[in-house]
Amino acid sequence: MTPLTLAVVSRNYFNMPAWLGLHAGLFAAEGIDLTIDHIEGIEEVNDRLRSGRAQLAYGVTEHVILDAESGGHLAIIGGNVNRLPFSLIARHGIEDLKGLRGKRIGVSSLRAGSSSLIMRLLAEQGLNWPDDYELVPCGPILARWDLLRSGGIDAGLQGAPLNHIALDHGFVSLCEPRQDFQFTSLDVDTRWAEGNRDVLLRFLRGFLRAHDRFYTDRDVARDVAVKESGIEPRYADRAWEEYTRDEIFPRDAEASETGVQALIETSALIRDLPRRARTRAADYIDRRWLAEARASL
Known part of the structure; x- marks a missing residue:
C-alpha cells in the first residue's frame, strides 16, 4: 500500500467524495493508503501542498489562482464544489x-x-x-x-x-x-505530480469511482456523512438530495471551466489584484491526469 495524504478544509460535507472513497475501499482497491488531514485554516491547506506535507488537497480554488499569479506550481486537476452550495x-x-x-x-x-x-x-x-x-x-x-x-x-x-x-x-x-462557481477543487503541486505519475493515477481512479458512487448510493453517503461529521441521518439525506439535485459535486469529477471563470471575474471585480498570470480559466486546469485515469478504468 502506498501512503498518501489529502489535506481538506475542516469536517464539512465538501469532503464527501473523499470520505466515501475512503470508507468504501475505493482508494484501497488501488493500493492507496489514504490519510485525510482535516485542517481548520484554509490558507494552511495549500501551504501543505507546497511544503510536501500533503500530496493532494481539496483547497479553496482562489488560492490556486493566486499561487499561479505569483509564479507557483499549484494546479487544479479535479472538481469538488463546482456550484455554489x-x-x-x-x-x-x-x-x-x-x-x-x-x-x-x-x-x-x-x-x-x-x-x-x-x-x-x-x-x-x-x-x-x-x-x-x-x-x-x-x-x-x-x-x-x-x-x-x-x-x-x-x-x-x-x-x-x-x-x-x-x-x-x-x-x-x-x-x-447556486450558480456555477469553482469554490473548492482537487489541487496538486505539479512538481510532485510529474514525479509520482503512477501513484496519482491510482488515486484518481478511486476518485472517479467515488464521485459516481456518491450519486448512486444514498445509503452509503448517509452512513459516511454521519460517521465523519456527526450530523443526524435526516440532515445527511437532505444534504445528499441537495448536492445531487444541483450537481454541486461533479459526477464526472472534473473541474468546471465556467466555474473557474466565474471565480476569476468575481475576485477581479472586488480585489486589488496584480495582472492575471493567465488569461483563460482553462489555463488553470490540468485535465491530463483525470483523462488518463479515466482511460485506464
Missing part, C-alpha cells in the same frame, strides 16, 4: 441583504474563499466593504456556525446540511446562490 444565514430580525448594513459577517478568510462571494452579493445591493459592513475572518463553515450561534457574527454563508440545521434553529436565509 450556500445559504447566507443570518440571525433572526435581519430580513434581507440590505439589513446587513453595519453588521458583522463571518468569512473564511479576507484573502480568498467566502469573502469574494459576500462582497459580490452585497455590492449588488449597494453595500460595499469596508464602509457598510464588517467582515470577520473566522475560518470555515463550522467556525462560522459556532460564531453565529454565540452572537459573535450576525450572518455567514452555510452549506448543506448546516444551512438546514440553522433554519431549524430559527435562523433565516437571506439568499441561496
Whole structure:
C-alpha cells in the first residue's frame, strides 16, 4: 500500500467524495493508503501542498489562482464544489441583504474563499466593504456556525446540511446562490505530480469511482456523512438530495471551466489584484491526469 495524504478544509460535507472513497475501499482497491488531514485554516491547506506535507488537497480554488499569479506550481486537476452550495444565514430580525448594513459577517478568510462571494452579493445591493459592513475572518463553515450561534457574527454563508440545521434553529436565509462557481477543487503541486505519475493515477481512479458512487448510493453517503461529521441521518439525506439535485459535486469529477471563470471575474471585480498570470480559466486546469485515469478504468 502506498501512503498518501489529502489535506481538506475542516469536517464539512465538501469532503464527501473523499470520505466515501475512503470508507468504501475505493482508494484501497488501488493500493492507496489514504490519510485525510482535516485542517481548520484554509490558507494552511495549500501551504501543505507546497511544503510536501500533503500530496493532494481539496483547497479553496482562489488560492490556486493566486499561487499561479505569483509564479507557483499549484494546479487544479479535479472538481469538488463546482456550484455554489450556500445559504447566507443570518440571525433572526435581519430580513434581507440590505439589513446587513453595519453588521458583522463571518468569512473564511479576507484573502480568498467566502469573502469574494459576500462582497459580490452585497455590492449588488449597494453595500460595499469596508464602509457598510464588517467582515470577520473566522475560518470555515463550522467556525462560522459556532460564531453565529454565540452572537459573535450576525450572518455567514452555510452549506448543506448546516444551512438546514440553522433554519431549524430559527435562523433565516437571506439568499441561496447556486450558480456555477469553482469554490473548492482537487489541487496538486505539479512538481510532485510529474514525479509520482503512477501513484496519482491510482488515486484518481478511486476518485472517479467515488464521485459516481456518491450519486448512486444514498445509503452509503448517509452512513459516511454521519460517521465523519456527526450530523443526524435526516440532515445527511437532505444534504445528499441537495448536492445531487444541483450537481454541486461533479459526477464526472472534473473541474468546471465556467466555474473557474466565474471565480476569476468575481475576485477581479472586488480585489486589488496584480495582472492575471493567465488569461483563460482553462489555463488553470490540468485535465491530463483525470483523462488518463479515466482511460485506464
